Amino acid sequence: MKRKYFALLVLILLTTFATAQKLKPGFNKAEYIEMLRITSRHFDTAASILKIPGPKDFRKAYRSPVMGLDNRWDLWTNGDGVGVISIRGTTANPKGWLENFYAAMVPAAGKIRVASDYEFSYALSQNPKAAVHLGWLIGTAFLARDIVPKIDSCYKAGMKDFVIVGHSQGGAISYLMTSHLRSLQQQKHLPADIQFKTYCSAGPKPGNLYYAYEYESITLGWAFNVVNSADWVPETPISLQTVNDFNKTNAFVNARPFIKKQKFPAKLALKHVYNKLEKPPRRAQRKYEKYLGSFLSKRVKKALPGYVTPAFVHSTDYVRTGAFIILLADQEYFTKFPDSKEKIFTHHLFEPYFYLADKLPD
Template sequence: MRHFVFLLLLLAGSVLPLRAQRLQPGFDKAEYLELLRLHARMSEASALYHGIAPPQQFRRVYRSPVLGLDNRWELWHNGHGVAVVGIRGTTARTESWLANFYAAMLPAKGELHLSSKQTFRYELAQNPRAAVHAGWLLGLAVQADGILARLDSCYRRGTKDVIITGHSQGGAIAFLLTAHLRHLQRQGRLPADLRLKTYCSAAPKPGNQYFAYEYEAHTQAAQGSWSVNVVNAADWVPETPVSVQTLDDFNQPNPFGTGNGFLRRQPLPQRLVLRYVFKRLDKPTRKAQRSYQRYLGKLLEGQVRKYLPEYQPGPYLPSTNYVRVGPTIVLLPDAAYHQRFPNNSDQVFTHHLFLPYLYLAQRLP
C-alpha cells in the first residue's frame, strides 16, 4: 500500500506540471514552517511533536531503514512535483551521540571504506584544505546510495524539484548531502535540471572555512542562495562543534607566521615582541588541535568500529576550525519567548527543539 501511494504521488507530480510552482532561491517562511512540521513527524517520540500540527502539503512516501550510527532519512512528496529528502537528527541512542562526538576533521574529498562491499567516494569541495566533520560525513556515506536511488525514481516520474532538509544533526548532514549532490550534477552523474534547495535547521557547524567558501559559492544564485541555515539565537547546538583555530588555518600569505617577510621587515624590537606574541598564541591552539584529533578522532574511530567493524576513514586533517555555513536566518528571541521557554539548566535542549523554532519562525514577517 505504501508503494502504491508513492507511485500515485509521483504520477500526480508528472501530470500536473501547470499547477506546480517551481522552487525559488532564498528563505520562504511558509516552506520552512512546513518543513518544521515534517521534521517533527520524523521523530518516533510523540513528545517531540506534541502540540505541532502535521504537515499540510507533504506526505511521507518512504522511510529508510536505520543505518550506520542510528541514521535514517525519509522521502516526502506534495503530489505536485516537489519532493523532500528529510534527514533525521540526533536520537537518544549511544551511537547517534557517538556520531556527534566523532568530531575530528576529514578531507572534503576522499573516500570512506565502510565494508568489504562498500566504499564511499566523495568530493564535497575541491580545495585540499577543505575539511568536514568525520561523524556526519559517515552519516552521509551510509545514506547517500539510498537517497540517490529514490531521487532517480522521482526524476524518472517527473519530479524535478527537491528540498533537502534536516534539523540538528540532520541539518549538518544536509549540508554535506547538498555538497555531494551538487558535485554529482557538475560531473554529469545527476541531472542538471534537478532543482535542489536546502534548509538546514538548528544545524551545528559541518566543516571548516574552506569547505564553507566552496559550499556558499556553489549554492549562490543571482536571486539569492539555494541553501538556507536557520538558527535560534538562544540555541547552543549551532555553536558546536567547539572550534580551535591555529595559525595554519589562515590563507597564505598572511602576517602571522614567525618566518614571513612581514615580520622580517619590522625593526628588531617590534620583531622580537611580535614573534614572542605569535608563539604564545600559536602553541596552545596547536596543542588543543592535536588533542582534538587524538581523542575525538582516533580514539572514537575505535568506538565507531563497534557498529561498523570494517570502517576505515582517510587521514584526518590537522584542522578543527569549524565555522557556520551559508546565509543564516536568525530567529531572535524576545521577552515573550523567554517567558514561554525559560532557561532551565536541567533541560539543555529547551531552545533546540521543534516547538521553540516553530514559535519564532511563525513570528517572522
C-alpha cells in the same frame, strides 16, 4: 500547415508549463514551517506530546531502514512534482551521539571506506583546503547510498524538485548531502535539471572556512540554516583556529623569519611572545584531534565492521556555514522558554523553533 505549427507550439508550451520548476529561490516562511512539520515526524513525540501539527500538503512516501550510526531518512511528496528528503536528527541511541562527537576533520573530497562492502566517493568541494566533520560525513555516506537511487526513480517518474531538510544532526548532514548531490550533478551522475533547495534547521557547523566558501557560492539563494538565537547547538563543534588555517598569503607566514632578523634582546622577547600566542592553539587542536578523532575511531570501528579510519586534516577551524535565518529570542520568548541548567536542549527542540518561526514576517 499553419494550424499544425500552432498546435505543435501550444503542445510545447503546455509541456513546458507542466514541467516548470516548482521551487523558487529565497527563504519562504510557510515553506520552512511545512518542512519543519515534515522533519518533526521522525519522532513520535511530535504528535503525541508536543502536539505539533502534521504537514499540510505532503504525504510520506518512504521511510528508510536505520543505517550507519543510527541514520535514517524519509521521502515525502506533495503530488505536484516536489519531493522532500527529510534527514533524521540525533536520537537517544549512543551511536548517533558517537557520530556527533566524532569531530575530527577530513578532506572535503576523496574516498572513505565506511563498511566492508562500501567505499564512499565524494567531492563536497573542489578546494583542496576544504575540510568537513568526519562523523557527519559517515552519516552522509550511508544515507546517500539509499537516497540517490530514490532520486533517480522519482526523476524518471517526472519529479525534478527536491527539498533537503533536517533538524540538529539532520541539519548538519543536510549541508553535506546538499554538496554531495550537487557534486553528482556536476559529474553528470544526476540530471542537471533537478533543482535542490535546502533548509538546515538548528544545523551545527559542518566544516571549515574553505568548505563554507564553496557551499555558499554554489547554493546562493537555494540553501538556508534557520537558527534560534538562544540555541547553543549551532555554536558547535568548538572551533580552534591556528596560523595553519589561513590562506597561503597571510600576515603570519613571515613572522618567524622576521623575528630571526631582529637584534638581541628584541629577538628573544618577540620569539617568547609569538610562541605564547601561537603554540597553545596548536596544542589544543592536537588534543581535540586525539580524543575526538583517534580515540573515537576505535569505537566507530566496533560500530561499523569494515570501517577504515581516513587520514585527518590537522585543523579544527569549524565555521558557521550558509545563509542564516535568525529566529531572534526576545523577552517574551524567554518567559515561555526560560533558560535552564538541567534542560540543556530547551531552546533546541521543535516547539521553540515553531514558536519563533511563526513570528517571522510573511
